[in-house]
Amino acid sequence: MMTEIRISGYGGQGIIRCGYIIGKATSLYDNKYATLTQSFGPEARGSACSAQVLVSEDKILYPYVTLPHILVAMSQEAYTKFSPNLDLNGILIIDDDLVTLQEARGNIKTYAIPSTRLAEEMGAKIVANIVMLGFFTAITGVITPEAAKKAVSDSVPQRLVDLNLRAFEKGFKFGQEVKEVSKVEKV
Amino acid sequence: MKADPKRVLTGAHYLDGDHAAAEGALAAGCTFVAGYPITPSTEVVERMAERFPRVGGVFIQMEDELGSMAAVVGAAWGGSKAMTVTSGPGFSLMMENIGLACMMEAPCVVVNVQRGGPSTGLPTLPGQADMMQAKWGSHGDYELIALSPNSPQECFWATIKAFNLSERFRVPVLVMMDECVGHMTEKVVIPEADQIELYPRRYTKLSPEEYLPFKTGKDLVPEMIKAGDGYKIHVTGLTHDERGYPVMTWEAQEKLVRRLIEKIRLFKDELVDVEEEQTDNADVVVVSYGISSRVSIPAIQKARKEGIKVGYLRLIIAWPFPEKKIYELAQKIKGFVVVEMNYGQMVLEVERATKGKTKTILVPHGGGWVHEPEDIYKAIKEAAK
Numbered sequence: 362m363m364t365e366i367r368i369s370g371y372g373g374q375g376i377i378r379c380g381y382i383i384g385k386a387t388s389l390y391d392n393k394y395a396t397l398t399q400s401f402g403p404e405a406r407g408s409a410c411s412a413q414v415l416v417s418e419d420k421i422l423y424p425y426v427t428l429p430h431i432l433v434a435m436s437q438e439a440y441t442k443f444s445p446n447l448d449l450n451g452i453l454i455i456d457d458d459l460v461t462l463q464e465a466r467g468n469i470k471t472y473a474i475p476s477t478r479l480a481e482e483m484g485a486k487i488v489a490n491i492v493m494l495g496f497f498t499a500i501t502g503v504i505t506p507e508a509a510k511k512a513v514s515d516s517v518p519q520r521l522v523d524l525n526l527r528a529f530e531k532g533f534k535f536g537q538e539v540k541e542v543s544k545v546e547k548v
Numbered sequence: 549m550k551a552d553p554k555r556v557l558t559g560a561h562y563l564d565g566d567h568a569a570a571e572g573a574l575a576a577g578c579t580f581v582a583g584y585p586i587t588p589s590t591e592v593v594e595r596m597a598e599r600f601p602r603v604g605g606v607f608i609q610m611e612d613e614l615g616s617m618a619a620v621v622g623a624a625w626g627g628s629k630a631m632t633v634t635s636g637p638g639f640s641l642m643m644e645n646i647g648l649a650c651m652m653e654a655p656c657v658v659v660n661v662q663r664g665g666p667s668t669g670l671p672t673l674p675g676q677a678d679m680m681q682a683k684w685g686s687h688g689d690y691e692l693i694a695l696s697p698n699s700p701q702e703c704f705w706a707t708i709k710a711f712n713l714s715e716r717f718r719v720p721v722l723v724m725m726d727e728c729v730g731h732m733t734e735k736v737v738i739p740e741a742d743q744i745e746l747y748p749r750r751y752t753k754l755s756p757e758e759y760l761p762f763k764t765g766k767d768l769v770p771e772m773i774k775a776g777d778g779y780k781i782h783v784t785g786l787t788h789d790e791r792g793y794p795v796m797t798w799e800a801q802e803k804l805v806r807r808l809i810e811k812i813r814l815f816k817d818e819l820v821d822v823e824e825e826q827t828d829n830a831d832v833v834v835v836s837y838g839i840s841s842r843v844s845i846p847a848i849q850k851a852r853k854e855g856i857k858v859g860y861l862r863l864i865i866a867w868p869f870p871e872k873k874i875y876e877l878a879q880k881i882k883g884f885v886v887v888e889m890n891y892g893q894m895v896l897e898v899e900r901a902t903k904g905k906t907k908t909i910l911v912p913h914g915g916g917w918v919h920e921p922e923d924i925y926k927a928i929k930e931a932a933k
Contacts, residue, residue, distance in 0.1 A: 381733065385562035388735040397733035422842045424732050
Protein backbone atom coordinates (compact mmCIF):
# COMPACT_ATOMS: atom_id res chain seq x y z
CA MET A 362 0.00 0.00 0.00
CA MET A 363 1.16 3.50 -0.80
CA THR A 364 0.87 6.30 1.75
CA GLU A 365 1.10 9.82 0.38
CA ILE A 366 2.28 12.46 2.83
CA ARG A 367 2.65 16.22 2.53
CA ILE A 368 4.50 18.26 5.16
CA SER A 369 3.90 21.98 4.76
CA GLY A 370 4.65 25.30 6.40
CA TYR A 371 6.78 28.28 5.49
CA GLY A 372 10.39 28.32 4.35
CA GLY A 373 12.79 28.16 7.30
CA GLN A 374 10.66 26.01 9.61
CA GLY A 375 12.53 22.84 8.73
CA ILE A 376 9.68 21.45 6.67
CA ILE A 377 11.93 19.80 4.09
CA ARG A 378 14.15 18.41 6.83
CA CYS A 379 11.09 16.91 8.52
CA GLY A 380 10.08 15.20 5.25
CA TYR A 381 13.66 14.10 4.71
CA ILE A 382 13.77 12.40 8.13
CA ILE A 383 10.46 10.60 7.48
CA GLY A 384 11.84 9.31 4.17
CA LYS A 385 15.15 8.34 5.68
CA ALA A 386 13.55 6.54 8.62
CA THR A 387 11.34 4.60 6.21
CA SER A 388 13.91 3.56 3.64
CA LEU A 389 16.99 3.09 5.81
CA TYR A 390 15.57 1.79 9.08
CA ASP A 391 12.02 0.51 8.46
CA ASN A 392 13.02 -1.33 5.27
CA LYS A 393 10.31 0.11 3.09
CA TYR A 394 10.55 2.41 0.09
CA ALA A 395 10.32 6.19 0.40
CA THR A 396 10.62 8.88 -2.25
CA LEU A 397 10.89 12.52 -1.21
CA THR A 398 10.19 15.45 -3.49
CA GLN A 399 10.08 19.06 -2.41
CA SER A 400 9.12 22.53 -3.51
CA PHE A 401 11.95 24.63 -4.92
CA GLY A 402 12.20 28.26 -5.95
CA PRO A 403 10.66 31.31 -4.29
CA GLU A 404 7.98 29.28 -2.48
CA ALA A 405 10.69 27.47 -0.53
CA ARG A 406 12.17 30.74 0.69
CA GLY A 407 9.53 32.37 2.84
CA SER A 408 6.02 31.60 1.65
CA ALA A 409 4.16 28.27 1.72
CA CYS A 410 6.57 25.42 1.13
CA SER A 411 6.10 21.70 1.18
CA ALA A 412 7.83 18.35 1.18
CA GLN A 413 6.12 15.32 -0.29
CA VAL A 414 6.93 11.80 0.85
CA LEU A 415 5.65 8.61 -0.71
CA VAL A 416 5.94 5.56 1.54
CA SER A 417 5.34 2.06 0.22
CA GLU A 418 6.12 -1.63 0.69
CA ASP A 419 6.84 -1.78 -3.05
CA LYS A 420 9.18 0.12 -5.33
CA ILE A 421 7.88 3.61 -6.02
CA LEU A 422 7.35 4.44 -9.69
CA TYR A 423 5.25 7.58 -10.10
CA PRO A 424 7.27 10.15 -8.16
CA TYR A 425 4.72 12.75 -7.11
CA VAL A 426 2.02 12.97 -4.45
CA THR A 427 -1.40 13.19 -6.11
CA LEU A 428 -3.92 12.88 -3.25
CA PRO A 429 -2.20 13.00 0.15
CA HIS A 430 -3.54 10.78 2.93
CA ILE A 431 -1.67 12.78 5.54
CA LEU A 432 -1.18 16.54 5.60
CA VAL A 433 0.95 18.30 8.18
CA ALA A 434 0.37 22.07 8.17
CA MET A 435 2.61 24.37 10.19
CA SER A 436 1.32 27.69 8.82
CA GLN A 437 -2.03 29.20 7.91
CA GLU A 438 -0.94 29.81 4.34
CA ALA A 439 0.17 26.20 3.91
CA TYR A 440 -3.09 24.98 5.42
CA THR A 441 -5.14 27.16 3.07
CA LYS A 442 -3.08 26.13 0.06
CA PHE A 443 -2.84 22.39 0.66
CA SER A 444 -5.82 21.24 2.76
CA PRO A 445 -8.35 21.34 -0.13
CA ASN A 446 -6.26 18.59 -1.74
CA LEU A 447 -6.29 16.25 1.30
CA ASP A 448 -7.99 12.84 0.95
CA LEU A 449 -11.50 13.02 2.48
CA ASN A 450 -10.60 10.04 4.67
CA GLY A 451 -7.21 11.44 5.47
CA ILE A 452 -5.39 12.75 8.51
CA LEU A 453 -4.74 16.44 9.09
CA ILE A 454 -2.06 17.43 11.58
CA ILE A 455 -1.64 21.09 12.54
CA ASP A 456 0.28 23.37 14.82
CA ASP A 457 -2.84 24.86 16.42
CA ASP A 458 -1.05 28.05 17.49
CA LEU A 459 -0.29 28.77 13.87
CA VAL A 460 -3.32 27.38 12.06
CA THR A 461 -6.97 28.32 12.51
CA LEU A 462 -9.16 25.56 11.13
CA GLN A 463 -11.84 26.24 8.56
CA GLU A 464 -14.91 24.07 8.21
CA ALA A 465 -14.13 20.34 8.34
CA ARG A 466 -14.42 18.27 5.15
CA GLY A 467 -15.48 14.62 4.80
CA ASN A 468 -14.12 12.18 7.36
CA ILE A 469 -10.82 13.96 7.78
CA LYS A 470 -9.44 13.38 11.30
CA THR A 471 -7.66 16.39 12.71
CA TYR A 472 -4.93 16.27 15.35
CA ALA A 473 -3.36 19.38 16.85
CA ILE A 474 -0.16 20.16 18.70
CA PRO A 475 1.37 23.55 19.62
CA SER A 476 4.72 22.30 18.31
CA THR A 477 6.34 25.71 18.01
CA ARG A 478 5.34 26.71 21.58
CA LEU A 479 6.59 23.38 22.95
CA ALA A 480 9.89 23.91 21.15
CA GLU A 481 10.11 27.44 22.53
CA GLU A 482 9.57 26.05 26.04
CA MET A 483 12.64 23.89 25.42
CA GLY A 484 14.51 27.08 24.58
CA ALA A 485 14.90 26.15 20.91
CA LYS A 486 12.18 27.23 18.51
CA ILE A 487 14.29 25.72 15.77
CA VAL A 488 13.28 22.16 16.77
CA ALA A 489 9.54 22.77 16.25
CA ASN A 490 9.78 20.56 13.16
CA ILE A 491 11.18 17.69 15.22
CA VAL A 492 8.49 18.09 17.89
CA MET A 493 6.06 17.84 14.98
CA LEU A 494 7.88 14.77 13.68
CA GLY A 495 7.45 13.06 17.06
CA PHE A 496 3.76 13.92 17.05
CA PHE A 497 3.41 12.69 13.46
CA THR A 498 5.10 9.40 14.40
CA ALA A 499 2.76 8.79 17.36
CA ILE A 500 -0.40 9.74 15.48
CA THR A 501 0.13 8.08 12.11
CA GLY A 502 2.36 5.08 12.82
CA VAL A 503 3.78 5.47 9.29
CA ILE A 504 7.27 5.21 10.73
CA THR A 505 8.38 3.43 13.88
CA PRO A 506 9.71 5.63 16.70
CA GLU A 507 12.96 3.62 16.68
CA ALA A 508 13.55 4.33 13.00
CA ALA A 509 12.55 7.96 13.44
CA LYS A 510 15.03 8.46 16.30
CA LYS A 511 17.85 6.85 14.33
CA ALA A 512 17.05 9.06 11.35
CA VAL A 513 16.90 12.17 13.55
CA SER A 514 20.28 11.30 15.12
CA ASP A 515 22.10 11.05 11.82
CA SER A 516 20.36 13.98 10.15
CA VAL A 517 21.36 16.76 12.55
CA PRO A 518 24.78 18.04 13.70
CA GLN A 519 26.34 15.91 16.45
CA ARG A 520 26.11 18.61 19.12
CA LEU A 521 22.37 18.95 18.53
CA VAL A 522 21.43 15.27 18.58
CA ASP A 523 20.41 15.29 22.24
CA LEU A 524 18.24 18.41 21.86
CA ASN A 525 16.54 16.96 18.79
CA LEU A 526 15.87 13.62 20.43
CA ARG A 527 14.28 15.41 23.39
CA ALA A 528 12.18 17.42 20.98
CA PHE A 529 11.12 14.20 19.26
CA GLU A 530 10.15 12.59 22.60
CA LYS A 531 8.16 15.67 23.57
CA GLY A 532 6.10 15.54 20.39
CA PHE A 533 5.80 11.77 20.51
CA LYS A 534 4.45 11.78 24.09
CA PHE A 535 2.04 14.57 23.26
CA GLY A 536 0.83 12.46 20.35
CA GLN A 537 0.34 9.36 22.48
CA GLU A 538 -1.72 11.37 24.99
CA VAL A 539 -3.85 12.91 22.25
CA LYS A 540 -4.47 9.45 20.85
CA GLU A 541 -5.50 8.14 24.29
CA VAL A 542 -7.94 11.01 24.71
CA SER A 543 -9.47 10.44 21.29
CA LYS A 544 -9.93 6.75 22.14
CA VAL A 545 -11.71 7.67 25.35
CA GLU A 546 -13.89 10.14 23.50
CA LYS A 547 -15.00 7.40 21.12
CA VAL A 548 -16.05 5.16 24.03
CA MET B 549 41.69 -0.75 -11.07
CA LYS B 550 39.57 -0.33 -7.93
CA ALA B 551 38.18 2.86 -6.45
CA ASP B 552 40.09 4.63 -3.69
CA PRO B 553 38.41 3.83 -0.32
CA LYS B 554 39.12 7.37 0.88
CA ARG B 555 36.81 8.73 -1.83
CA VAL B 556 33.96 6.23 -1.48
CA LEU B 557 31.20 7.03 1.01
CA THR B 558 30.37 3.38 1.68
CA GLY B 559 27.00 2.78 3.33
CA ALA B 560 23.26 3.29 2.93
CA HIS B 561 22.23 6.91 2.45
CA TYR B 562 19.13 8.93 1.75
CA LEU B 563 20.26 11.16 -1.12
CA ASP B 564 18.83 13.08 -4.00
CA GLY B 565 19.98 12.31 -7.52
CA ASP B 566 22.27 15.34 -7.68
CA HIS B 567 24.12 14.37 -4.51
CA ALA B 568 24.27 10.75 -5.63
CA ALA B 569 25.87 11.85 -8.91
CA ALA B 570 28.44 13.84 -6.92
CA GLU B 571 29.26 10.76 -4.84
CA GLY B 572 29.53 8.73 -8.03
CA ALA B 573 32.01 11.26 -9.43
CA LEU B 574 34.10 11.11 -6.23
CA ALA B 575 34.08 7.32 -6.24
CA ALA B 576 35.13 7.37 -9.90
CA GLY B 577 38.19 9.39 -8.97
CA CYS B 578 37.06 12.80 -10.17
CA THR B 579 39.60 15.41 -9.01
CA PHE B 580 38.47 18.49 -10.89
CA VAL B 581 35.13 20.21 -11.32
CA ALA B 582 34.65 23.58 -13.01
CA GLY B 583 31.12 24.84 -13.12
CA TYR B 584 28.73 27.72 -13.12
CA PRO B 585 25.98 26.66 -10.70
CA ILE B 586 22.51 26.48 -12.22
CA THR B 587 19.22 25.06 -10.97
CA PRO B 588 18.43 22.16 -10.85
CA SER B 589 22.03 20.93 -10.95
CA THR B 590 23.50 23.18 -8.23
CA GLU B 591 23.41 20.47 -5.55
CA VAL B 592 25.99 18.47 -7.50
CA VAL B 593 28.62 21.22 -7.39
CA GLU B 594 27.68 22.20 -3.84
CA ARG B 595 28.49 18.69 -2.72
CA MET B 596 31.71 18.54 -4.73
CA ALA B 597 32.81 21.88 -3.26
CA GLU B 598 32.14 20.56 0.23
CA ARG B 599 33.68 17.11 -0.23
CA PHE B 600 36.76 17.93 -2.33
CA PRO B 601 38.77 19.56 0.49
CA ARG B 602 38.37 16.36 2.56
CA VAL B 603 39.30 13.83 -0.12
CA GLY B 604 41.41 15.82 -2.59
CA GLY B 605 40.26 17.70 -5.63
CA VAL B 606 39.56 21.17 -6.94
CA PHE B 607 36.27 22.88 -7.57
CA ILE B 608 36.33 26.18 -9.43
CA GLN B 609 33.27 28.36 -9.79
CA MET B 610 33.90 29.75 -13.25
CA GLU B 611 32.76 32.97 -14.89
CA ASP B 612 30.34 31.11 -17.14
CA GLU B 613 29.68 27.80 -18.84
CA LEU B 614 32.02 28.46 -21.77
CA GLY B 615 34.86 28.83 -19.31
CA SER B 616 33.68 25.83 -17.30
CA MET B 617 33.85 23.45 -20.22
CA ALA B 618 37.15 24.92 -21.43
CA ALA B 619 38.65 24.42 -17.97
CA VAL B 620 37.47 20.81 -17.97
CA VAL B 621 39.19 20.12 -21.30
CA GLY B 622 42.39 21.68 -19.99
CA ALA B 623 42.21 19.80 -16.70
CA ALA B 624 41.69 16.50 -18.51
CA TRP B 625 44.86 17.08 -20.54
CA GLY B 626 46.59 18.21 -17.36
CA GLY B 627 45.99 14.76 -15.86
CA SER B 628 42.77 15.23 -13.90
CA LYS B 629 39.57 13.28 -14.08
CA ALA B 630 37.39 16.26 -14.83
CA MET B 631 33.68 17.03 -14.82
CA THR B 632 31.31 19.92 -15.26
CA VAL B 633 27.67 20.14 -14.26
CA THR B 634 24.88 22.22 -15.74
CA SER B 635 21.30 22.49 -16.99
CA GLY B 636 19.73 23.58 -20.31
CA PRO B 637 20.88 27.21 -20.68
CA GLY B 638 24.39 26.32 -19.53
CA PHE B 639 24.43 23.21 -21.70
CA SER B 640 23.83 25.43 -24.74
CA LEU B 641 26.81 27.58 -23.79
CA MET B 642 29.02 24.50 -23.38
CA MET B 643 28.38 23.22 -26.87
CA GLU B 644 31.39 24.78 -28.56
CA ASN B 645 33.82 23.37 -26.04
CA ILE B 646 32.14 19.97 -25.94
CA GLY B 647 33.15 19.88 -29.61
CA LEU B 648 36.65 20.90 -28.54
CA ALA B 649 36.71 17.99 -26.07
CA CYS B 650 35.71 15.64 -28.91
CA MET B 651 38.42 17.04 -31.22
CA MET B 652 41.11 17.03 -28.53
CA GLU B 653 39.88 13.64 -27.29
CA ALA B 654 39.79 14.90 -23.73
CA PRO B 655 38.22 12.31 -21.41
CA CYS B 656 35.64 14.18 -19.32
CA VAL B 657 32.11 14.06 -17.96
CA VAL B 658 29.29 16.57 -18.41
CA VAL B 659 26.24 16.24 -16.17
CA ASN B 660 23.11 17.93 -17.53
CA VAL B 661 20.18 17.94 -15.09
CA GLN B 662 17.52 18.74 -17.67
CA ARG B 663 14.83 21.28 -16.89
CA GLY B 664 11.95 22.59 -18.99
CA GLY B 665 13.06 24.72 -21.97
CA PRO B 666 13.61 26.34 -24.42
CA SER B 667 15.68 29.23 -23.06
CA THR B 668 15.50 29.70 -19.28
CA GLY B 669 12.18 27.82 -19.33
CA LEU B 670 11.35 26.09 -16.06
CA PRO B 671 14.35 26.25 -13.73
CA THR B 672 12.88 24.09 -10.97
CA LEU B 673 10.89 21.62 -13.04
CA PRO B 674 11.80 18.65 -15.22
CA GLY B 675 12.39 18.34 -18.95
CA GLN B 676 13.94 15.78 -21.29
CA ALA B 677 14.23 18.00 -24.31
CA ASP B 678 18.04 18.25 -24.56
CA MET B 679 18.43 14.72 -25.87
CA MET B 680 19.05 15.65 -29.51
CA GLN B 681 21.21 18.58 -28.47
CA ALA B 682 23.32 16.10 -26.53
CA LYS B 683 24.05 14.27 -29.76
CA TRP B 684 24.12 17.07 -32.29
CA GLY B 685 24.60 20.30 -30.33
CA SER B 686 28.17 21.10 -31.28
CA HIS B 687 29.14 21.79 -34.87
CA GLY B 688 30.98 19.34 -37.06
CA ASP B 689 30.93 15.57 -37.14
CA TYR B 690 31.67 13.66 -33.97
CA GLU B 691 30.47 10.82 -31.78
CA LEU B 692 30.02 10.84 -28.04
CA ILE B 693 28.24 8.88 -25.34
CA ALA B 694 25.20 9.87 -23.24
CA LEU B 695 23.59 8.09 -20.31
CA SER B 696 20.20 8.63 -18.69
CA PRO B 697 19.68 7.41 -15.10
CA ASN B 698 16.17 7.04 -13.62
CA SER B 699 16.80 7.06 -9.86
CA PRO B 700 19.24 8.55 -7.35
CA GLN B 701 20.80 5.09 -6.97
CA GLU B 702 21.40 4.94 -10.70
CA CYS B 703 22.76 8.51 -10.76
CA PHE B 704 25.57 7.18 -8.58
CA TRP B 705 26.40 4.32 -10.92
CA ALA B 706 25.80 6.25 -14.14
CA THR B 707 28.35 8.87 -13.14
CA ILE B 708 30.95 6.20 -12.42
CA LYS B 709 30.15 4.56 -15.72
CA ALA B 710 30.43 7.92 -17.48
CA PHE B 711 33.95 8.40 -16.15
CA ASN B 712 34.91 4.87 -17.14
CA LEU B 713 33.58 5.26 -20.67
CA SER B 714 35.25 8.64 -21.05
CA GLU B 715 38.60 7.03 -20.23
CA ARG B 716 37.96 4.00 -22.43
CA PHE B 717 36.90 5.98 -25.52
CA ARG B 718 38.41 9.39 -24.78
CA VAL B 719 35.25 11.32 -25.47
CA PRO B 720 33.11 13.61 -23.34
CA VAL B 721 30.42 11.45 -21.74
CA LEU B 722 27.14 13.16 -20.92
CA VAL B 723 24.98 12.20 -17.95
CA MET B 724 21.52 13.34 -19.06
CA MET B 725 19.53 13.46 -15.85
CA ASP B 726 16.23 15.30 -15.45
CA GLU B 727 15.13 17.60 -12.64
CA CYS B 728 12.77 14.99 -11.24
CA VAL B 729 15.49 12.38 -10.86
CA GLY B 730 18.02 15.02 -9.75
CA HIS B 731 15.82 16.40 -7.01
CA MET B 732 14.08 13.28 -5.76
CA THR B 733 15.50 11.73 -2.62
CA GLU B 734 15.67 7.96 -2.24
CA LYS B 735 17.82 5.28 -0.68
CA VAL B 736 21.26 5.09 -2.26
CA VAL B 737 23.56 2.23 -1.34
CA ILE B 738 27.23 2.92 -1.92
CA PRO B 739 29.33 -0.26 -1.87
CA GLU B 740 32.84 -0.83 -0.60
CA ALA B 741 35.54 0.70 -2.79
CA ASP B 742 36.74 -2.72 -3.92
CA GLN B 743 33.34 -3.33 -5.51
CA ILE B 744 33.80 -0.33 -7.81
CA GLU B 745 35.81 -1.01 -10.94
CA LEU B 746 37.49 1.97 -12.58
CA TYR B 747 38.91 2.24 -16.08
CA PRO B 748 42.40 3.72 -15.73
CA ARG B 749 43.66 6.50 -17.96
CA ARG B 750 45.37 5.17 -21.04
CA TYR B 751 48.86 6.50 -20.45
CA THR B 752 51.54 5.78 -23.00
CA LYS B 753 54.56 3.61 -22.26
CA LEU B 754 56.46 5.16 -25.15
CA SER B 755 59.32 7.60 -24.61
CA PRO B 756 58.93 11.29 -25.54
CA GLU B 757 60.97 10.58 -28.69
CA GLU B 758 58.69 7.75 -29.87
CA TYR B 759 55.33 9.13 -28.74
CA LEU B 760 52.79 10.63 -31.13
CA PRO B 761 49.74 12.01 -29.31
CA PHE B 762 47.16 11.00 -31.92
CA LYS B 763 48.58 7.78 -33.26
CA THR B 764 46.33 4.84 -32.47
CA GLY B 765 46.18 1.09 -32.50
CA LYS B 766 43.30 -1.18 -33.44
CA ASP B 767 40.71 0.38 -31.13
CA LEU B 768 41.34 3.82 -32.66
CA VAL B 769 41.83 5.50 -29.27
CA PRO B 770 45.19 7.24 -28.77
CA GLU B 771 47.23 7.07 -25.58
CA MET B 772 47.73 10.05 -23.30
CA ILE B 773 50.73 11.46 -21.52
CA LYS B 774 51.22 12.72 -18.01
CA ALA B 775 51.60 16.48 -18.15
CA GLY B 776 54.95 17.55 -16.75
CA ASP B 777 56.77 14.35 -17.70
CA GLY B 778 58.71 15.99 -20.53
CA TYR B 779 56.52 15.14 -23.48
CA LYS B 780 56.37 18.22 -25.70
CA ILE B 781 53.12 17.98 -27.60
CA HIS B 782 50.65 20.16 -29.42
CA VAL B 783 46.91 19.81 -28.94
CA THR B 784 44.49 21.82 -31.03
CA GLY B 785 40.92 22.18 -32.14
CA LEU B 786 42.16 22.48 -35.73
CA THR B 787 42.28 19.39 -37.91
CA HIS B 788 45.54 17.72 -37.01
CA ASP B 789 47.83 14.82 -37.83
CA GLU B 790 49.17 12.13 -35.51
CA ARG B 791 51.70 14.61 -34.11
CA GLY B 792 48.87 16.97 -33.17
CA TYR B 793 49.95 19.67 -35.62
CA PRO B 794 47.37 21.44 -37.77
CA VAL B 795 47.07 20.10 -41.31
CA MET B 796 44.59 21.86 -43.56
CA THR B 797 43.97 19.18 -46.17
CA TRP B 798 40.99 17.01 -47.00
CA GLU B 799 43.11 13.90 -46.49
CA ALA B 800 43.97 14.87 -42.91
CA GLN B 801 40.33 15.79 -42.27
CA GLU B 802 39.11 12.46 -43.66
CA LYS B 803 41.57 10.47 -41.60
CA LEU B 804 40.88 12.30 -38.35
CA VAL B 805 37.12 12.72 -38.50
CA ARG B 806 36.63 9.16 -39.69
CA ARG B 807 38.61 7.90 -36.71
CA LEU B 808 36.68 10.11 -34.24
CA ILE B 809 33.46 8.62 -35.60
CA GLU B 810 34.64 5.03 -35.90
CA LYS B 811 36.21 4.79 -32.47
CA ILE B 812 32.62 4.79 -31.20
CA ARG B 813 30.65 3.28 -34.10
CA LEU B 814 32.87 0.22 -34.45
CA PHE B 815 32.33 -0.55 -30.78
CA LYS B 816 28.60 0.18 -30.66
CA ASP B 817 27.71 -3.29 -29.42
CA GLU B 818 29.88 -2.71 -26.38
CA LEU B 819 27.83 0.42 -25.75
CA VAL B 820 24.35 -1.11 -25.65
CA ASP B 821 23.02 -0.60 -22.15
CA VAL B 822 19.28 -1.13 -21.78
CA GLU B 823 16.96 -2.45 -19.10
CA GLU B 824 14.65 -4.91 -20.76
CA GLU B 825 11.66 -6.74 -19.42
CA GLN B 826 9.20 -9.10 -21.15
CA THR B 827 10.20 -7.99 -24.64
CA ASP B 828 10.53 -11.61 -25.85
CA ASN B 829 6.90 -12.28 -26.70
CA ALA B 830 5.69 -8.71 -26.66
CA ASP B 831 3.20 -7.19 -29.08
CA VAL B 832 4.00 -3.70 -27.89
CA VAL B 833 7.29 -2.41 -26.51
CA VAL B 834 7.41 0.79 -24.49
CA VAL B 835 10.70 2.65 -24.97
CA SER B 836 11.62 5.35 -22.48
CA TYR B 837 14.40 6.71 -20.28
CA GLY B 838 14.94 8.78 -17.14
CA ILE B 839 11.90 9.60 -15.05
CA SER B 840 9.55 8.83 -17.96
CA SER B 841 10.55 5.18 -17.72
CA ARG B 842 9.29 4.96 -14.15
CA VAL B 843 6.00 6.60 -14.99
CA SER B 844 5.57 4.14 -17.87
CA ILE B 845 5.53 1.09 -15.63
CA PRO B 846 2.09 1.61 -14.00
CA ALA B 847 0.66 1.96 -17.52
CA ILE B 848 2.42 -1.21 -18.65
CA GLN B 849 1.12 -3.09 -15.61
CA LYS B 850 -2.42 -1.94 -16.29
CA ALA B 851 -2.24 -3.04 -19.94
CA ARG B 852 -0.78 -6.43 -18.99
CA LYS B 853 -3.67 -7.01 -16.59
CA GLU B 854 -5.93 -6.69 -19.61
CA GLY B 855 -3.94 -9.33 -21.44
CA ILE B 856 -1.91 -7.08 -23.70
CA LYS B 857 1.63 -8.35 -24.10
CA VAL B 858 3.74 -5.32 -23.31
CA GLY B 859 7.50 -5.21 -23.10
CA TYR B 860 9.60 -2.55 -21.42
CA LEU B 861 12.82 -1.20 -22.84
CA ARG B 862 14.70 1.52 -21.01
CA LEU B 863 17.66 3.33 -22.51
CA ILE B 864 20.43 3.61 -19.94
CA ILE B 865 22.87 4.59 -22.67
CA ALA B 866 20.89 6.78 -25.05
CA TRP B 867 23.82 7.69 -27.34
CA PRO B 868 24.97 5.82 -29.28
CA PHE B 869 21.41 4.70 -29.89
CA PRO B 870 20.84 0.92 -29.70
CA GLU B 871 19.49 0.72 -33.25
CA LYS B 872 20.22 -2.99 -33.74
CA LYS B 873 18.20 -3.86 -30.65
CA ILE B 874 15.26 -1.76 -31.85
CA TYR B 875 15.39 -3.26 -35.34
CA GLU B 876 15.37 -6.82 -33.96
CA LEU B 877 12.27 -6.06 -31.90
CA ALA B 878 10.63 -4.13 -34.75
CA GLN B 879 10.45 -7.30 -36.83
CA LYS B 880 8.45 -9.11 -34.16
CA ILE B 881 6.05 -6.60 -32.64
CA LYS B 882 2.94 -4.61 -33.54
CA GLY B 883 4.32 -1.30 -32.42
CA PHE B 884 6.59 0.79 -30.25
CA VAL B 885 5.33 3.37 -27.76
CA VAL B 886 7.95 6.00 -26.98
CA VAL B 887 7.50 7.98 -23.77
CA GLU B 888 9.63 11.09 -23.37
CA MET B 889 9.28 14.55 -21.91
CA ASN B 890 9.52 16.48 -25.17
CA TYR B 891 7.67 16.72 -28.47
CA GLY B 892 9.63 14.02 -30.24
CA GLN B 893 13.38 13.44 -29.98
CA MET B 894 14.50 9.88 -29.25
CA VAL B 895 11.30 8.74 -30.99
CA LEU B 896 12.94 9.84 -34.24
CA GLU B 897 15.73 7.38 -33.57
CA VAL B 898 13.27 4.61 -32.78
CA GLU B 899 11.42 5.30 -36.05
CA ARG B 900 14.67 5.34 -37.98
CA ALA B 901 15.84 2.09 -36.42
CA THR B 902 12.59 0.23 -37.18
CA LYS B 903 13.19 0.77 -40.92
CA GLY B 904 9.45 0.79 -41.41
CA LYS B 905 8.95 -2.70 -39.97
CA THR B 906 6.46 -1.54 -37.34
CA LYS B 907 4.62 1.56 -36.19
CA THR B 908 5.88 3.97 -33.57
CA ILE B 909 3.63 6.04 -31.33
CA LEU B 910 4.98 8.98 -29.35
CA VAL B 911 3.55 9.96 -25.98
CA PRO B 912 4.87 13.51 -25.73
CA HIS B 913 4.98 15.89 -22.78
CA GLY B 914 6.07 19.52 -22.75
CA GLY B 915 7.92 19.21 -19.44
CA GLY B 916 7.32 20.71 -16.00
CA TRP B 917 5.62 17.56 -14.71
CA VAL B 918 5.67 13.87 -15.54
CA HIS B 919 3.34 11.98 -17.90
CA GLU B 920 0.00 10.72 -16.70
CA PRO B 921 0.23 6.92 -16.80
CA GLU B 922 -3.27 6.96 -18.34
CA ASP B 923 -1.94 8.69 -21.49
CA ILE B 924 0.74 6.03 -21.84
CA TYR B 925 -1.84 3.28 -21.33
CA LYS B 926 -3.98 4.68 -24.16
CA ALA B 927 -0.98 4.70 -26.49
CA ILE B 928 -0.24 1.06 -25.59
CA LYS B 929 -3.86 0.10 -26.46
CA GLU B 930 -3.53 1.95 -29.76
CA ALA B 931 -0.22 0.25 -30.58
CA ALA B 932 -1.64 -3.19 -29.77
CA LYS B 933 -4.39 -2.86 -32.40
